[in-house]
Amino acid sequence: MYFCMAVFFYTFRAMKRCGGANLCASSGLNIYRLLRIHSYGEAVGLQSYLLICRSITHAQRMNAVLQSAGVSGRIFRPPVGLTEKGCSYAIRIGAPYFAQAMRHLRLAQLLPERVFVSADNGGYREIVP
């Protein structure tokens, strides 16, 4: 039931984001888009990647590339203890879109400083992409 409520709520929000697209006319496409919007996993518990950026400006530029490529990500501040250098910014993206994201970032020459993936214990472990 909660899943249905979440689908309803996020579908409504997706419709607004999609400029009021007619859900009935293209319900399959919009539900796909809905799942992509929440592909970073917070709503539905999928694995996610953190792309660590050196600064807010770096994060914004990377996110702009990802958005152009149709990959939804969220800029946020990761826990300060994640890296030894203190405050940073990261983009969180869902696991299914990681390879696509990295491909576009490589093309734009805007690679993250480091990459972490969500671990089974709720934390993050670093990977080398």
Next chain:
Amino acid sequence: MIYFDSAATTLQKPRAVSAAVASAIGNLTTPGRGEHSASRMASEKMLALRTLASKMFDVSSPENVVLTMNATHALNLAIKSLVSPGDTVVISGYEHNAVTRPLHAIGDVTVRVVNGQLFNADQMAEGFEKAVDGDVKAVICTHVSNAFGYVLPIDDIAAICKKHGIPLIVDASQSAGILPVRLGAWGAAYVAMPGHKGLYGPQGTGLLLCGNGRLPDPLLQGGTGSLSRLQEMPDFLPDRMEAGTQNVHGAAGLLEGLRFVSGFVPGRIARYEGHLISMLADGLRRKKNYRVFHSGDDMSVLSVTHNSLVPEELSEKLAEKGVATRAGLHCAPLAHLSAGTGQTGTLRLSASVFNTEAEVERVLALMP
């Protein structure tokens, strides 16, 4: 007031500039700090400014656009990053104190001054060709003289610097927003500009454009919202150069100023201001009691002297009648020495896009 002192700062700004500043106050906080919408919006505003500036001024990346307090701040950052005691630099004979004073403060810097006749660009270029050699650490050159409106041959000077592999710093204080400023095409190390003159932004803003691979030395150390456990300033731009809270309110206004200027057909502002200045020059020449320093139609600045009145008296008389000008050495004593007006200075009139032909005619009628 009829305002002809835009070379100091533009008085009339596009409405969008003040609206943006007013909106920023109360809506935008510090970028790169909080997680809340006010911080995010501030970050987005800063990125928009950097992105537009990078496109307008041929900078490879928005991150290479550093927000400063003004052009003087930007020039200090650039000069003190490249020049150390014992170095040799080459400058033109028309530089502002914002260039000569930092060099003086560094101490023990050999400054080769390329003197040249006013408005003789070929002679200036030849002078730089002779002065620049392998011993030179940096070349610093104004694009347009703030005292005389003289447009220096920056393209030629940039080519000379490229040939010798010497970093070039361009002072674009009087050209940004009026003439093409192209960091990349020039191959310049740095270009400094104020936000509050030809870019019609608020005071308290300026930009330092950094060439590819350039990592200037910060003047200030402090919080950047990044790599906060490290005690060294970040080794990337713009964070390295922007310690503390930036002037986000000013940046919001400057963004609108850039949008305003970039909305004109390229060259239109220069032609219009040049036309007004030419009208002034021609009118003052007809009065026969003025020495008019003017050449060509691409100048936004005009300097004159009077046969019997000193520039300060002229300026005061005009101010009493509601006309704003500036008299004296214009913080550029070197320029006046080069032009032969070092003893008295000049009366300077400088235009903006908001001046009109009717204002020019009124000024000509009021000039003694």
